[in-house]
Amino acid sequence: MRAVVMGSGSWGTAVAKVLADAGNDVVMWARRPELAEQITTGHENGDYLPGVTLPANLTAVSDPAAALADRELVVCAVPSQSLRDNLAQWLEHLSPDAILLSLAKGVEVSTGKRMSEVIAEVSGFPARQIAVLSGPNLAKEVAQEQPAATVIACVDEDQAKRVQEAFATGYFRPYTNTDVVGTEIGGAAKNVIALACGIAAGMGYGQNTIATIITRGLAETIRLGAALGADITTLAGLAGIGDLVATCSSPLSRNRTFGARLGEGATLDEAQAATNGQVAEGVKSCRSVRALGQQHGVEMPLTEAVYQVCNEGMTVQEMAVALLGRSPKPEVYEGRG
Ligand SMILES: NC(=O)C1=CN([C@@H]2O[C@H](COP(=O)(O)OP(=O)(O)OC[C@H]3O[C@@H](n4cnc5c(N)ncnc54)[C@H](OP(=O)(O)O)[C@@H]3O)[C@@H](O)[C@H]2O)C=CC1
Numbered sequence: 001m002r003a004v005v006m007g008s009g010s011w012g013t014a015v016a017k018v019l020a021d022a023g024n025d026v027v028m029w030a031r032r033p034e035l036a037e038q039i040t041t042g043h044e045n046g047d048y049l050p051g052v053t054l055p056a057n058l059t060a061v062s063d064p065a066a067a068l069a070d071r072e073l074v075v076c077a078v079p080s081q082s083l084r085d086n087l088a089q090w091l092e093h094l095s096p097d098a099i100l101l102s103l104a105k106g107v108e109v110s111t112g113k114r115m116s117e118v119i120a121e122v123s124g125f126p127a128r129q130i131a132v133l134s135g136p137n138l139a140k141e142v143a144q145e146q147p148a149a150t151v152i153a154c155v156d157e158d159q160a161k162r163v164q165e166a167f168a169t170g171y172f173r174p175y176t177n178t179d180v181v182g183t184e185i186g187g188a189a190k191n192v193i194a195l196a197c198g199i200a201a202g203m204g205y206g207q208n209t210i211a212t213i214i215t216r217g218l219a220e221t222i223r224l225g226a227a228l229g230a231d232i233t234t235l236a237g238l239a240g241i242g243d244l245v246a247t248c249s250s251p252l253s254r255n256r257t258f259g260a261r262l263g264e265g266a267t268l269d270e271a272q273a274a275t276n277g278q279v280a281e282g283v284k285s286c287r288s289v290r291a292l293g294q295q296h297g298v299e300m301p302l303t304e305a306v307y308q309v310c311n312e313g314m315t316v317q318e319m320a321v322a323l324l325g326r327s328p329k330p331e332v333y334e335g336r337g
């Protein structure tokens with residue numbers, strides 16, 4: 001396919017490499033001309049993936065019009081909270097038949113919308129031209145060509161298959177799904193749960209605690225997904241438990257790392273300053289994921305606790321007490337309210 005990756009952060013760059021390795025004609029858009037130049041001539045993105053040699057035929061430009069001209073697959077690789085504004089600026093340059101594929105794992109804070117909903121609203125494109133990609137995909141590992149799989153979800157299975165074909169390489173295995181809601185909720189919620197795991201690890205807790213948070217995090221993600229109309233089996237797959245395990249366990253995760261700094265005693269500002277400009281989506285999405293839960297009467301205690309720490313001044317010690325002091329519950333319950 002003729003593809004463009006709009007955004008040259010760590011995941012956008014790794015995805016562009018996958019697409020180029022898979023034999024597509026790929027261009028990247030970087031908002032900073034000097035980064036575009038480095039990618040095109042130096043074959044490296046030193047800001048985000050230093051040491052990774054990019055394919056020689058992978059080029060980048062900083063002009064969105066040039067990037068988007070005549071592209072069949074438009075990969076949206078900017079953070080969730082800026083996607084609406086970015087897409088609005090790209091709109092006039094989009095090919096009318098293009099597939100818009102979101103990589104972002106978040107829920108818009110100002111509207112509570114998932115990324116596919118934001119894309120539909122801004123672009124006016126039909127659902128069959130909007131897809132999402134989500135799974136256990138730490139950018140650095142994918143860029144190093146370590147084997148991994150992912151989910152490409154679109155309501156139109158044939159379109160999902162087109163994108164699947166474009167992404168298939170020897171080291172990256174895409175699966176299709178028509179459950180866009182479940183795929184997106186899995187990706188957004190796991191960033192919040194990864195913050196909680198990071199906090200626990202930073203406080204010195206071990207694997208029992210981490211496994212408990214992952215498992216109970218999955219339980220609340222499933223409750224939210226079910227309330228939003230997702231197929232809950234999606235959350236038993238790569239975009240659910242798969243991504244939870246990868247993100248909650250890996251020191252490469254920005255969300256887990258952000259949480260670990262909080263757990264070690266850093267302030268929010270100190271943890272933010274240490275991100276090197278990379279996005280930890282859960283810090284903002286904990287607000288919108290919590291709001292979605294509240295709107296649908298879904299109890300999400302871990303999300304609530306992360307929200308309290310990130311927004312209401314709760315300390316990590318108070319968070320642990322609040323979570324463990326909850327009323328006794330059966331493990332499996334309907335969990336509405
Ligand atoms: N990194 C990973 O391992 C994975 C990330 N994701 C998801 O992919 C999405 C993108 O993440 P990722 O690439 O990692 O993020 P990064 O923080 O690494 O990069 C963000 C990119 O978006 C650009 N950007 C940031 N803010 C704006 C803005 N307001 N307008 C335009 N461009 C902007 C940055 O440009 P500049 O460099 O100029 O600041 C940069 O190119 C996120 O939702 C993330 O959750 C999904 C799977 C894996």
Ligand SMILES: O=C(CO)COP(=O)(O)O
Nearest residue numbers: 135136137138253254255
């Ligand atoms: O989504 C990811 C892995 O699948 C990356 O997680 P972070 O954004 O926390 O680094």
